[in-house]
Amino acid sequence: MLELDHLVINTRFDTDAARDQFAQLGFTLTPRGYHTLGSINHLMVFDDSYLELIGLPADGSVIRQEIADSAPGADGLVYRSDDPQRTFDTLAAAGLEATPPQFFSRPVEPHGEARFATVRLKPGQFEGGRVYFCQHLTPEFVFRDEWRTHENGAYALAALHLIDADRAAYARLGEPSARFSLAFHARAAFDARFGSSAAHVSPRAPRFAAITLRTPQWREIGARAKDAALPFETSDVHTVVALPRFDTLLEFVP
Incomplete structure (x- = not known):
C-alpha cells in the first residue's frame, strides 16, 4: 500500500x-x-x-x-x-x-x-x-x-491533480492508500473541473497542476486569498486559490 x-x-x-x-x-x-x-x-x-x-x-x-x-x-x-x-x-x-x-x-x-x-x-x-x-x-x-496546527484549519493533503499524464504508468508503483489520491485529467476536463481558476495554470503538459487540501474552514479561505491579492473562487463544494507566480492551484475542501 x-x-x-x-x-x-x-x-x-x-x-x-x-x-x-x-x-x-x-x-x-x-x-x-x-x-x-x-x-x-x-x-x-x-x-x-x-x-x-x-x-x-x-x-x-x-x-x-x-x-x-x-x-x-x-x-x-x-x-x-x-x-x-x-x-x-x-x-x-x-x-x-x-x-x-x-x-x-x-x-x-x-x-x-x-x-x-x-x-x-x-x-x-x-x-x-x-x-x-x-x-x-x-x-x-x-x-x-x-508545526501541525494551521490558522486556516488545514489538516490533510487529499489529492494531486495531473494533466495529460499516463495513469497506467503510475499504477505500476502500487496500490495507493484511500487517504490520498491521484486525479488524472485531460486538459479540457481539468478546465471544466476548476472553472475560471484553470486559466492561471499554464498549458504545458503533461504536468502536476493542482493540490487538494482538507479544512473545515474551506469557505473562509477566500477572504485570506483576497487579502493576499490571489485569485480565488468559492462554490458549494470547494474554494480554489490560484498561485499564478507558481503556476499551481490549491483546492480547499471539507
Whole structure:
C-alpha cells in the first residue's frame, strides 16, 4: 500500500515569495531548512504528511540541478518508504529505474538534525513531475506538534491533480492508500473541473497542476486569498486559490 509522505512545490529562486503567500493563506510554515544537498525549504506539516516548498538560494550560490531544471509549481510526489533498499529492489523488480538510496540531512535548530533516505525514480518514466520515496530517519524533527496546527484549519493533503499524464504508468508503483489520491485529467476536463481558476495554470503538459487540501474552514479561505491579492473562487463544494507566480492551484475542501 502506497502511503503519501509529502508533495513538493518547486519555488526555484523565489522561495521567500512562496513562503509569504502560504503564510497569508493561514498556514504555519517551519523555519527555513538548508539541506546538505544545497536546496532550501519550508514545510507545512499535517498529521502524517506535509507540503514542501523547495527552492535554491536566491543568490545562485548553490545549484541543485533537478530543481533548477524543473518548472516552478507542483513538482514532486513523494511516497513513504520504511526500507529504502527494499523499495529500490521492489521498483527494480517492477521494471522501474531508480537511483540507489541517497542519504542527506538538514539542521533543525535547536532540536537536532533531520535525516532522510530517498529512492528516486529516474526521469522519463512518469509524466508530470518528479516521483520518489522517502524514509524519515528522525521523524521527531519533522512531525513536531508546534508545526501541525494551521490558522486556516488545514489538516490533510487529499489529492494531486495531473494533466495529460499516463495513469497506467503510475499504477505500476502500487496500490495507493484511500487517504490520498491521484486525479488524472485531460486538459479540457481539468478546465471544466476548476472553472475560471484553470486559466492561471499554464498549458504545458503533461504536468502536476493542482493540490487538494482538507479544512473545515474551506469557505473562509477566500477572504485570506483576497487579502493576499490571489485569485480565488468559492462554490458549494470547494474554494480554489490560484498561485499564478507558481503556476499551481490549491483546492480547499471539507
